[in-house]
Each structure stands twice: as structure tokens, then as C-alpha cells.
Amino acid sequence: MKLIGVPFGGGTLSKNEGCQNMPSVIVEELDVEILQVDNFNVEVSFDVIEQKIALIDEPVMLIGGDHSITYPAFKGLKHNHDSVGFIVFDAHPDLQSDFSPPTHEDYLRALIDEGELDPENVLLIGARNISDEEQEYLEAKKIRTLSVSEAVKEQIEQFAKNYEILYVSIDIDVIDPSLAPGTGHLEPNGFSKVKFFELIEPLIGRAAIIDLVEINPEKDVDGKTVSLGIEIIKKFCF
Numbered sequence: 536m537k538l539i540g541v542p543f544g545g546g547t548l549s550k551n552e553g554c555q556n557m558p559s560v561i562v563e564e565l566d567v568e569i570l571q572v573d574n575f576n577v578e579v580s581f582d583v584i585e586q587k588i589a590l591i592d593e594p595v596m597l598i599g600g601d602h603s604i605t606y607p608a609f610k611g612l613k614h615n616h617d618s619v620g621f622i623v624f625d626a627h628p629d630l631q632s633d634f635s636p637p638t639h640e641d642y643l644r645a646l647i648d649e650g651e652l653d654p655e656n657v658l659l660i661g662a663r664n665i666s667d668e669e670q671e672y673l674e675a676k677k678i679r680t681l682s683v684s685e686a687v688k689e690q691i692e693q694f695a696k697n698y699e700i701l702y703v704s705i706d707i708d709v710i711d712p713s714l715a716p717g718t719g720h721l722e723p724n725g726f727s728k729v730k731f732f733e734l735i736e737p738l739i740g741r742a743a744i745i746d747l748v749e750i751n752p753e754k755d756v757d758g759k760t761v762s763l764g765i766e767i768i769k770k771f772c773f
């Protein structure tokens with residue numbers, strides 16, 4: 536699995552300023568290609584990401600950067616595949632409206648509203664801070680969700696089976712803040728490390744693209760979050 540760093544934090548609205556530095560931190564330890572993006576130009580950066588993914592014909596793990604990178608990366612995958620299953624681990628559904636271009640708060644809604652992603656191909660895992668507007672959208676679009684307490688490996692396996700091509704997106708804030716404090720929006724009562732690793736097990740070797748986003752080395756405590764991120768990368772890549 537090819538490892539690509541995407542040092543883009545332009546969609547964070549400054550709340551997670553610093554997450555664009557994660558790729559340069561892991562480059563010291565892992566063999567990672569760093570994509571050239573421009574944090575002051577969202578359109579150009581999104582274009583670079585989308586085109587890169589569209590041209591790649593091997594499994595890729597993207598290291599963000601903020602969650603907005605999923606928007607162009609998913610679109611890039613769609614260049615070559617019609618039906619893609621999308622599994623996202625995130626404390627937030629990222630379904631707010633009215634941001635243009637898409638940010639980490641609404642990238643998923645943008646993909647659905649623009650017809651890139653059929654809501655029935657989405658599985659949202661671990662969301663626990665959901666606005667009323669997002670709840671309405673989840674219900675209207677009949678998006679499948681698994682809460683922290685109800686998620687089990689078998690359901691993820693079952694969902695994944697339906698798709699030849701899978702995109703897996705991991706926002707580090709799905710993990711409990713005591714284990715992953717280095718991120719922009721801390722939400723209590725997340726997954727334990729043991730539980731999370733159990734849940735991703737059926738996805739190892741299965742996904743066309745995995746992204747790991749929102750890790751912020753500048754907000755980290757004792758390097759915990761960066762280390763956990765590296766552990767997750769190694770699970771998928773080695």
C-alpha cells in the first residue's frame with residue numbers, strides 16, 4: 536500500500552491549525568511521498584489531490600491534513616470506479632451545510648449533494664456530536680450509522696462485503712480524547728484503542744483508499760496521538 540502525505544489544513548477554519556504538519560512529522564519514520572499542496576489555495580490543492588488519486592492504480596493510504604482532503608480524494612477515485620462503498624470513522628458526521636468550497640465540516644454532505652456518493656453506500660461509525668441539522672439530514676438520506684456503543688466488527692465486515700471498491704476514512708477524533716488528544720475537536724466517550732483496532736480488522740487489505748486525518752502534532756500530549764497514528768498506518772500498510 537502506497538503512503539502519501541497530504542499536508543493540507545486549509546479547510547479547518549483555523550480550529551485545527553497545525554494538522555497540516557502531520558505528514559512532515561511521520562516522514563522521519565515512514566517511507567511517505569509528500570504531495571505538494573497550497574494551504575492558501577483550496578481549489579488548486581483539491582485539484583492536485585483529485586488528479587493524483589485518479590492516476591494511481593494501486594491501494595493508497597493518505598495522511599492528512601484535515602478532513603476536507605477526503606472530498607477531492609473520493610472524487611479522484613470516482614474517475615475510475617462507479618460504485619464505491621464509503622466507511623467513515625468520525626466523532627462528527629461532517630454534514631453541515633453552506634460551506635463553499637467544502638471543509639472538514641461539510642465535505643460528506645457536499646459529496647452526497649453533488650451526486651458523487653450515494654447515501655446508501657455510506658456507513659458512519661462513532662459519531663457522537665451531531666447537530667439537529669445533521670440529524671435531519673442523516674434521517675432524510677437514510678444514512679447508516681453505528682454508535683460507539685453499538686459498533687461491532689461483524690457489521691462492518693457485512694457492509695464491506697457489498698463493495699469491490701472501498702474508501703475508508705478515519706478521523707482520529709473517533710478515538711477517545713484520553714488516547715488521542717492531539718486534534719481540533721475533542722469529543723468524550725470515543726473508542727478505546729483495542730476496540731478501534733478490532734473494528735478496522737476486516738478492512739485491512741480491502742480498501743482502495745484509506746485516509747487518516749485531523750491528527751495535530753501541535754496539540755498533541757506526550758506524542759500520544761502521533762504514535763497512535765503511526766500504529767494505525769502500520770496496521771494498514773505493513
Ligand SMILES: [Mn+2]
Binds near residue numbers: 708720
Ligand atoms: Mn471529526
